[in-house]
Amino acid sequence: MGFFRVSGILMALLLVVVLASQASAHTVPPSSDIIHSCVKKNGDVHILLDGADKGSKDKGSKDGGSNDGCKKKDTLLDWNAQGIQGDTGDTGATGPEGSTGPTGPDGTTGPSGPIGATGPTGTIGPEGATGPTGATGATGPTGPKGDTGDSGTSWSVDGPTYVTTAVPVGVGTVPGSLLHLKGSDPIEIKLERSGVGGGNLDLTYLLDPSDSIHKMGFTDGGAPGNWLFQVNFPDGTTHLAPGGGKVGINNVAPKSALQVKSLTTLDQGPTAAGAWANLGSNAFYNGNNLDPSIFNIPGFTGWHLIDPTKAGVNLHMNAHGGGSEFRFFRTEPNGLNSRNIAALGTGVSFVAEGKFGVGGTNPTAKMQVGFSPNNYGDVTTLGVSQQPGDTVALSLRRVGSDPIMQFCGDGAGGCS
Numbered sequence: 001m002g003f004f005r006v007s008g009i010l011m012a013l014l015l016v017v018v019l020a021s022q023a024s025a026h027t028v029p030p031s032s033d034i035i036h037s038c039v040k041k042n043g044d045v046h047i048l049l050d051g052a053d054k055g056s057k058d059k060g061s062k063d064g065g066s067n068d069g070c071k072k073k074d075t076l077l078d079w080n081a082q083g084i085q086g087d088t089g090d091t092g093a094t095g096p097e098g099s100t101g102p103t104g105p106d107g108t109t110g111p112s113g114p115i116g117a118t119g120p121t122g123t124i125g126p127e128g129a130t131g132p133t134g135a136t137g138a139t140g141p142t143g144p145k146g147d148t149g150d151s152g153t154s155w156s157v158d159g160p161t162y163v164t165t166a167v168p169v170g171v172g173t174v175p176g177s178l179l180h181l182k183g184s185d186p187i188e189i190k191l192e193r194s195g196v197g198g199g200n201l202d203l204t205y206l207l208d209p210s211d212s213i214h215k216m217g218f219t220d221g222g223a224p225g226n227w228l229f230q231v232n233f234p235d236g237t238t239h240l241a242p243g244g245g246k247v248g249i250n251n252v253a254p255k256s257a258l259q260v261k262s263l264t265t266l267d268q269g270p271t272a273a274g275a276w277a278n279l280g281s282n283a284f285y286n287g288n289n290l291d292p293s294i295f296n297i298p299g300f301t302g303w304h305l306i307d308p309t310k311a312g313v314n315l316h317m318n319a320h321g322g323g324s325e326f327r328f329f330r331t332e333p334n335g336l337n338s339r340n341i342a343a344l345g346t347g348v349s350f351v352a353e354g355k356f357g358v359g360g361t362n363p364t365a366k367m368q369v370g371f372s373p374n375n376y377g378d379v380t381t382l383g384v385s386q387q388p389g390d391t392v393a394l395s396l397r398r399v400g401s402d403p404i405m406q407f408c409g410d411g412a413g414g415c416s
Contacts, residue, residue, distance in 0.1 A: 034078050034079070034080055035047065035078065035079050035080070036048040036069065036076070036077075036078050037076075037077045037078070037079075038069065038070035038071065038074035038075065038076060038077070039074060039075045039076075039077050040073075040074055041073060045077070046070075046074070048069045048070075168180065170182070171183075185206040185207055186204050186205065186206035187204070187205045187206065188202045188203065188204050188205075188219075189202065189203040190202050190221070191203070192221075199221070200220070200221025201218060201219075201220065201221055201228075202218065202219045202220075202221050203216075203217075203218060204216065204217065204218070204219045213232050213233075213235075214232065214233050214234070215227075215230055215231070215232055216230070216231050216233075217229040217230035217231055217239075226244065226245075227239065227241075227242040228241060228245055229241070230242050241257070246258070246259065247259075248260075249261070255284075255291075255293070255294050255304070255306050256280075256284045256286065256304075256306070257286065259306070262306075262307075263281050263282045263306055263307065263310075264280075264281060265278075265279070265280045265281070265282070265283070265284035265306065265314075266278075266279055266280075266284075267280075267284045267285060267286045268286070268287075269285040269286045269287030269288075269302050270287045271287070271318060271320065272320075273320035274318050274319055274320035274321075275318065276316045276317065276318045276321075277316065277317050277318070278314050278315065278316035278317070279314070279315050280312060280313060280314030280315070280316075280329075281312060281313050281314070282305055282306050282307055282310050282311070282312035282313070283297075283303065283304070283305055283306075283312025283313055283314040283329060283330075283331055284303075284304055284306075284314060285302050285303050285304075285314065285316055285329075286302055286304070287301075287302040288301075288302055289301060289302065294306075295308040295335070296335075297331055297335035297338050298335050298336075298338075299338065300331075300335070300338050303329075303331070303335075303338065305331070305335060308333065308334050308335065309333055309334070310333055311330070311331060311332050311333055312330070312331050313328070313329060313330045313331075314328075314329040314330075315327070315328055315329075316329060321345060322345075322347065322348075323345045323346050323347015323348050324343040324344070324345035324347060324348045324349070325344070325345040325346065326343065326344040326345060327340045327342075327343045328340060328341050328342040328343065329341070339352070340352070341353045341354075355367070355368065355378075356368070357369075358370070359371050359387065360385075363376075363383070364376040364377060364378055364380070364383065365378070365380035365381065365382060365383030366380070366381045366382065367381065367382050367383070368380075368382075368383040368384075368385070369382075369383070369384045369385065370384060370385035370386065370387050370393075371385060371387060384407075386407075386408075391408060392406050392407070392408050393407045393408060394406065394407040395407075
């Protein structure tokens with residue numbers, strides 16, 4: 001094996017020389033620029049040259065079968081052959097720009113970069129067209145009943161529902177009751193019926209300036225409305241149909257001013273002086289023929305029948321009745337043969353039909369005075385019967401004079 005023997009002092013110098021010699025003299029450069037050497041125990045360094053016979057003195061199997069060129073007791077020491085970095089040379093002139101090379105293949109996608117900061121909000125774009133209505137979803141299950149909420153004010157929703165009022169409600173004022181309304185005359189709560197025929201009904205309260213009376217009741221929805229029912233205060237009077245309507249007691253379609261059940265009537269009709277108040281059964285007088293729904297008795301203006309298939313009677317009274325203040329009227333079915341059958345008054349009293357009895361309940365003469373078992377046979381105009389205990393049956397006298405004619409039962413006492 002070829003080698004140099006270097007002492008410790010001259011090691012550095014020798015290393016420089018060897019490096020230079022290898023760079024200039026050898027055609028075979030050191031393997032991978034590595035310098036190989038063997039260090040003895042006494043510090044001598046033997047540099048091994050590339051290409052030399054490393055194994056001539058290598059003990060082979062004596063040092064474990066290695067072929068590193070060192071003896072068994074030497075230590076192998078390697079270091080690189082690179083020298084110290086020289087000074088930077090001058091920058092060379094820029095060469096001409098080369099032609100553009102072909103585009104290289106796409107590289108693999110790099111990892112995503114970090115999310116950038118949020119940018120400023122852009123301007124609102126124009127509103128888009130309304131999309132079609134989606135199909136109605138299936139009704140969800142009913143949820144559990146919630147807890148009762150605190151008491152609140154009135155509420156309502158459109159459609160079939162209800163209004164719950166848990167606290168006083170005021171309209172136009174602070175409420176002093178559950179429902180409190182305040183306003184100028186008239187104060188009205190309107191009830192209006194929808195559908196065919198319509199119709200209004202007002203609950204009205206006002207102070208009537210014509211008589212300074214507080215009035216409350218129902219009106220027919222007009223402006224101003226006609227009173228249908230009215231209560232006045234502080235006097236407490238009550239008026240049924242003060243606007244000219246009719247009142248029925250146990251009758252939903254009265255024909256007279258007051259009709260009780262089917263045929264009993266109470267009404268009033270005008271006359272030249274005063275008015276005819278009348279109480280009737282099926283027949284009544286109101287003084288006009290304006291209502292086409294009521295049967296008019298022919299030839300008797302203002303007289304009517306509730307049921308024209310039945311006869312009717314009526315007692316009509318008028319203090320200005322021309323001396324016949326109380327008159328008894330009768331008519332037959334369909335208003336035939338209508339007449340006054342009797343009258344009582346300060347001027348004229350009469351019974352036009354039937355028999356009239358005084359002191360008896362079953363007269364048999366047109367006029368019978370006194371009770372008698374005798375029967376006048378319905379052919380006697382005047383029948384006079386002496387009553388038991390009477391001494392005179394009939395006496396005709398002048399004023400302040402003795403009788404000019406008397407009829408006595410026993411012919412005594414001056415009777416003839």
